[in-house]
Amino acid sequence: MDNLKKFAATVTLGALLIGGTSPTYAASLTEKQKKVQEQQQKNSSEQSKANSSIQSREQAISKEQQEINKLDAELQDVINDVAQKKAEIRATEEKIKKLQEQIKKYEAKMKAQEELMKDRMATMQKNGGSSVNWAEFIFGSKNFSDLITRMITAGTIQENDQQIFEEYEATKEKLAKAQAELKAERDSLVKQKEELEKRQKELDQKMKERAAKIKKLEAEKVKFESKLMSLQEMEDTLKAQEKAIQSEIEAQRRAEEEARRAAAAAAAAAAAKKQQGSSSNSGSTSAATTTPVASAPASGGMFQRPASGRLTQGWGPASGVNGYTFHNGLDIAASVGTPIYAAATGTVTRAGWGGAYGNHVMITHVINGQVWTTVYAHMSSVSVKAGQRVSQGQNLGGMGSTGNSTGSHLHFEIHRGGYSWSSSSAGGTVNPASFF
Secondary structure, three states: OHHHHHHHHHHHHHHHHHHHOOHHHHHHHHHHHHHHHHHHHHHHHHHHHHHHHHHHHHHHHHHHHHHHHHHHHHHHHHHHHHHHHHHHHHHHHHHHHHHHHHHHHHHHHHHHHHHHHHHHHHHHHHOOHHHOOHHHHHHOOOOHHHHHHHHHHHOOOOHHHHHHHHHHHHHHHHHHHHHHHHHHHHHHHHHHHHHHHHHHHHHHHHHHHHHHHHHHHHHOOOOOOOOOOOHHHHHHHHHHHHHHHHHHHHHHHHHHHHHHHHHHHHHHHHHHHHHHHHHHOOOOOOOOOOOOOOOOOOOOOOOOOOOOOEEEEOOEEOOOOOOOOEEOOEEEEOOOOOEEEOOOOEEEEEEEEOHHHOEEEEEEEEEOOEEEEEEEEOOOEEOOOOOOEEOOOOEEEEOEOOOOOOOOEEEEEEEEOOOOOOOOOOOOEEOHHHOO
16 A cells, blocks of 8 residues: 555656746756857867967967076076186286286396497407407497497407307397297287187177077066176186196195105115114014005096996087087986086085086196096085095085086086086096096
C-alpha cells in the first residue's frame, strides 16, 4: 500500500513539472544560455588578444634589452679603448718629460765641455798654433760644435786632448739622438690624441644612443639597470694595474734577496758546523745525517684551477645572445659560497663591485718577467682588497651570481699583459683551460 502511494505521488509530481514549464519559458532559457556562451567566447577572444598583445610587447621589450646588451658590449670595447689610449698618452707624456730632462743634462754637459775645450784651444793657439790655419777652421765652421768636428777630422787636435774632444762628440751624438726621439714621441702624442678624440666622439654618440633606448624602455615601465664598467673605472683599473706591476716586481725582488740571504746564512752555518765537527771528531767516523728539504705545494702549473664545479661555458666564439660573440673566459658552476682561490701569486688590482662582473677580483701577476692578469667575476663575497698581495691558492671569496649572471658560477679570465676586454674577439685573453 505504501509503495503504491509513493508511486502515485511520483507520477503526480512529474506531471506537474512537465505541465508547469511553458514553451515560452524554455525558449527564453535557451536564449539566455546562448548569450552567455557568446559572451564567454567574446571574453575568451579578447583575453587571447590581450595575452597575445602582452606577449608581443614582452618580446619587443626583450628585443630592446638584447639590443642594449649588444650596445653595452660595443660600448665596453670603446670605453676600454679610450681608457687604454689615455694610458698610452700618459706614458708618452711621461717619456717626453724624461727626454726633456735628459736633453737638459746633455746640453749642460756640452756647455761645460765647450768651456773646457775653448780653454784648451786657446792654449793650443798660444803654444805653437802657427802650424794650424785657425782662420780657415773658425770662419769655415757653422758653429762651435762644427768647428770641433772639423778639427777632429783634420787631425789638428793634440793626442793628449783627444779624449776631451771625443767625449764632447759622444755627448753631442746622445743629444741629437734624444732630440730626434723627443720629436718622434711628440709626433706620436699628436696622433694618439687625434685617435682618442675620434674614439671619444664615438663613445659619446653610443652613450646617447644607449640613453635613448633605455628611456624608451622606461616609458614602458620597465626597470633597467646599467651593468657597464664606466670609463673612470677602466682608467682607475689601468692606473691601479701599473702600480700593481711595480709592487709585484718589488715584492719578487725582496723575496729573491731574502732567499739569497737565507741561502748564504744556511751555507755559512753548514760550513761552520762542518768545521766544528771536523775539529772535535778528528780521526773518528760519525754517521751521516740527512736534512729534509721542504718542497713548495704542488699546483696544476703556472695557473691553478680557481674553483671546483662543472664547466658550463668555455673560452671561444659565442652566439651573441648575451651581447658578445666571443666568450673571454671559463664559466665554472657550483653552489653559492663555493670557495674561489687565486690562480697564481700576485697583487690585487680591483676587489669589489663593478660593471657586468658584479662582485669581482682582478689580480696582476709577473711570472718570469711576463705580466698576466686574472679576473674572478660574479662572486657572492670578496675576502681580499686592492693592493693586497696574495699567494697561489689563497681564498678570494665565494661563488655567486652578481652582475650580468643568471645562476651561481665563476667567470674566470686570464689576460696576457694588462687587462683588456672585447665582445667580438679574444683580445688579450688566452684560454684558461690550457693551463690546468
